[in-house]
Amino acid sequence: MIRRMTAGFLVLALALLALAAAENTVELLPATPPMPRPVPEANPYAADDLSAYYDASAGEYQLPALTASEQERLPGIQQRWEAGERPKNSVLNLTENVQLSVMQLPLEQYEGEPCFLILPNRELTDEELLQVVDAYGQLGLTLDPGKVNWHNCMRGGGVEVGLRILRDDERERYSAIGGLYIRSGLRPEKPYTSLVADDGLGRVSLDEEAHNGLDEYRFYPARRLTDEELLQLYALHYGELAASPDEMAAYESQLREELHLLLGMPLSARRSDYEYVRSAGEGNLYGDDRTGYTTVFTEAGGTGRTWSGMIDITSGRLIEGSVTLDDRYYADGQLYSDIRMNPWDEAWTKIALQTVAALRGFEESGITEAWCQGETTLNDLHGTEVRVRTADGGVYRAEIAFVLEKVMTLRYNDAVSMACEDDYYIHQLTIEEVPVNE
Amino acid sequence: MNKLMHHVFRLGCALLMLALAGPVFAEDAASATLTPLPLPEASATPLPETFQTPMPSLPPYPPLIGERVVVWRVIPPAIDTSALLEEAFGAEAQGIQKEEQDYGSICWNLSEEGLPLCSLRHRRGAEGIQMDFEIVRRSDWDGERVYLYNLDEWNAIPEESGFDAPQAAETTEEGIALLSRLGLYTGSTAAAPISYSTLGRMEGTAKCRKTVFAETLEGLPLRWSAAALRGAEEVRDVVISRCYVQIAFSDEDGLLMADGSWCGFEPLERASAILSPEEAAARFRQVLPSDEGNTLPVETCWFLSLNHSLEATATLAYRMGNSYLSAAEGVWLQTE
Structure with a gap:
């Protein structure tokens, strides 16, 4: 009897235990998922990371820092300033022909930096160190060498581009604004100022010798530049134009006609925003001093060919021009093998003549001779250059890539510009210019 | 129960x-x-011959009649160092100084002034693939200002260039003889002349003659893949040079310089059947759009490429433009 009761109690206990375990089972109640933690959006206009530019190859006087000697002397100079000594001249906000300057920055536009230190490519004298200390002092700051870095200092032309470059949207708007500046007479409401502190935008012209050839340093704030500011920049760079909007339109028409006749440009090609009136010899040493109008066109609704050209604004005739017929290699050179062939093979002449005849708006009888000029390279792709002379002395230069056996780029020079270029190459070196081996 | x-x-x-x-x-x-x-029961029919053939492996594959090599392993060439030194310094030269440099490269010269000199060099990562060599006997800048030559192609005189030019045959033969003395003509490799130029168009430069040679394998040209040549991401640790040599002479001084890159080869795979050029051409036309130039000639060549272990092989291929089709397996090796 007792045995049966004990067994019964045991069973009951086990049953109760099971029930208790069941009741303690945790059930997940429905709940909203945790809110994602907000991630601060990166500022697309923040300063570029320039630290990569300052590698082991940078000289001591091009690193954004005080030298060991300057750091050693600095405490003494600081004490002298605190005792009331002042430099003969201030370097605060110097913007012209600068060797040494401390530029005040609106710190909300420069990621918390209150000033920017521009140092020359040599050791600072004690007087110059005092000038720097004084400039910082005028801003209510104390120079801490440990906090001087690429974000607030440039030395000896170490980096050319400033704290950041224009972003894509700014470049696109700059281009569009440039078009309005040239063709619509658009001008800024206020002129550009070199001082950074007034509006966050500024520039410093540099003593080139003190900055290893760098002539200018620009300040772009860590925010989107406005259209007005971009217009100020455009006006600063291009100044007063060499031609009125009506004259530019007339030049464009003349250039279109010449490129259509000589390089097969369709009438529907779109002009780029960049157009200039300048000396034909500007940017090269070929000695052509005619004044020309130049711009670039892109094919609309076609295969993306591009044309560039310059006309003589006096005669209206083409000085030089080119058409990129096939830019696959330029678009992505990594995809292309490279081979070399005989650049003097007459087969290339035939290809060049066919290409010129296909583009040229008048008869092939205008061509007087054609010859291979020799091996050339098209951005690391081997090829050959074939020249085709026309009755008026103009010369086409067809650049043929061996791997694709076709003309990639066709250039045109009138007789004068071709003679200038040839003259430059042929007479580039004279015996007097040969250096003596030491 | x-x-x-x-x-x-x-x-x-x-x-x-x-x-x-x-x-x-x-x-x-x-x-x-x-x-x-x-x-x-055991099968009464023997296995096909191909299954009896062992997979290619190191060392060299046993030769079989009726097959040709379709894949070679690319290795550094065996350049005759004695011949190199003799070409640079002459047979009687004394006091040649030797300097060892990076990647197993060696440079020889006679004095600190530098010239004449010669060298055998490897580019980074290519020590097991190819070798650059160089002989320089005269410099373009001469300290006494009595001699100046310039081998850039834009200094070429078009009217005196091309294989029809007066001294082209003689200059080419001199180049071939030099390459032969260096040991670059083997049972399978040779040099094919691809261009001849007379230089001296620039005022003040001395006239000289230059031939460019391309290395060939079994008489066919070598074409490096774009990935290898351009240093694509996966093979960026290997610096490849195109397999060409340029050799320049002048009437006054004889050999001026010779430099270039060369490869050696050993057989790796063989095949008994390959695509015909006509079959290859048909394949190209199927794949390449007509406006991409699928009417270009089809070239039989060796396609050189790097594998994931950064070893190089040369595969028998057909080329049209920038596209390559393997001749044995009919697979695309590179497309536009």
Whole structure:
């Protein structure tokens, strides 16, 4: 009897235990998922990371820092300033022909930096160190060498581009604004100022010798530049134009006609925003001093060919021009093998003549001779250059890539510009210019 | 009851076994002994020859009649160092100084002034693939200002260039003889002249003659892949040079300089059948759009490429433009 009761109690206990375990089972109640933690959006206009530019190859006087000697002397100079000594001249906000300057920055536009230190490519004298200390002092700051870095200092032309470059949207708007500046007479409401502190935008012209050839340093704030500011920049760079909007339109028409006749440009090609009136010899040493109008066109609704050209604004005739017929290699050179062939093979002449005849708006009888000029390279792709002379002395230069056996780029020079270029190459070196081996 | 169930169970198992193994055990149905299943008879037909052929492996593959090599392993060439030194310094030169440099490269010269000099160099990562060599006997800048030459192509004189030019044959033969003395002509490799130029168009430069040679393998040109040549991401640690040599002479001084890159080869794979050029051309036309130039000639060549282990091979291929098709397997090696 007792045995049966004990067994019964045991069973009951086990049953109760099971029930208790069941009741303690945790059930997940429905709940909203945790809110994602907000991630601060990166500022697309923040300063570029320039630290990569300052590698082991940078000289001591091009690193954004005080030298060991300057750091050693600095405490003494600081004490002298605190005792009331002042430099003969201030370097605060110097913007012209600068060797040494401390530029005040609106710190909300420069990621918390209150000033920017521009140092020359040599050791600072004690007087110059005092000038720097004084400039910082005028801003209510104390120079801490440990906090001087690429974000607030440039030395000896170490980096050319400033704290950041224009972003894509700014470049696109700059281009569009440039078009309005040239063709619509658009001008800024206020002129550009070199001082950074007034509006966050500024520039410093540099003593080139003190900055290893760098002539200018620009300040772009860590925010989107406005259209007005971009217009100020455009006006600063291009100044007063060499031609009125009506004259530019007339030049464009003349250039279109010449490129259509000589390089097969369709009438529907779109002009780029960049157009200039300048000396034909500007940017090269070929000695052509005619004044020309130049711009670039892109094919609309076609295969993306591009044309560039310059006309003589006096005669209206083409000085030089080119058409990129096939830019696959330029678009992505990594995809292309490279081979070399005989650049003097007459087969290339035939290809060049066919290409010129296909583009040229008048008869092939205008061509007087054609010859291979020799091996050339098209951005690391081997090829050959074939020249085709026309009755008026103009010369086409067809650049043929061996791997694709076709003309990639066709250039045109009138007789004068071709003679200038040839003259430059042929007479580039004279015996007097040969250096003596030491 | 239990005893009855037991007997029924045993009978059922026996019947089941008989049903499953009837055909085999037919003769032994009444017996309790199991006879193992017979093994299948050995095939009377021998395996095809290709299956008897072992997979290619190191060392070299055994030669078989009727097949040709379709893949070679690319290795550094064996350049005759004595010949190199003799070409640079002459047979009687004394006091040649040797300097060892990066990647197993070696440079020789006679004095600190530098010239004449010669060298055997490897580019980074290419020590097991190819070798650059150089002989420089005269510099373009001469300290006494009495001699100046310039080998840039834009200094070429078009009217005196091309293989029809007066001294082209003689200059080319001199170049071939030099390359032969250096040991670059082997059973499978040779040099094909691809261009001849007379230089001296620029005022103040001395006239000289230059031939460019391309290395060939079994008479066919070598074409490096774009990935290898351009240092694509996966092979960026290997710096590849195109397999060409340029050699320049002048009437006054003879050999001025010779420099270039060369490879050696050893057989790796063979095949008994390859695509014909016509079949290859048809494949190209199927794949390449007509406006991409699929009417270009089809070239038989060796396609040189790097594998994931950064070893180089040369594969028999057909080329049209920038696209390559393997001749043996008919697979695309590189496309536009």
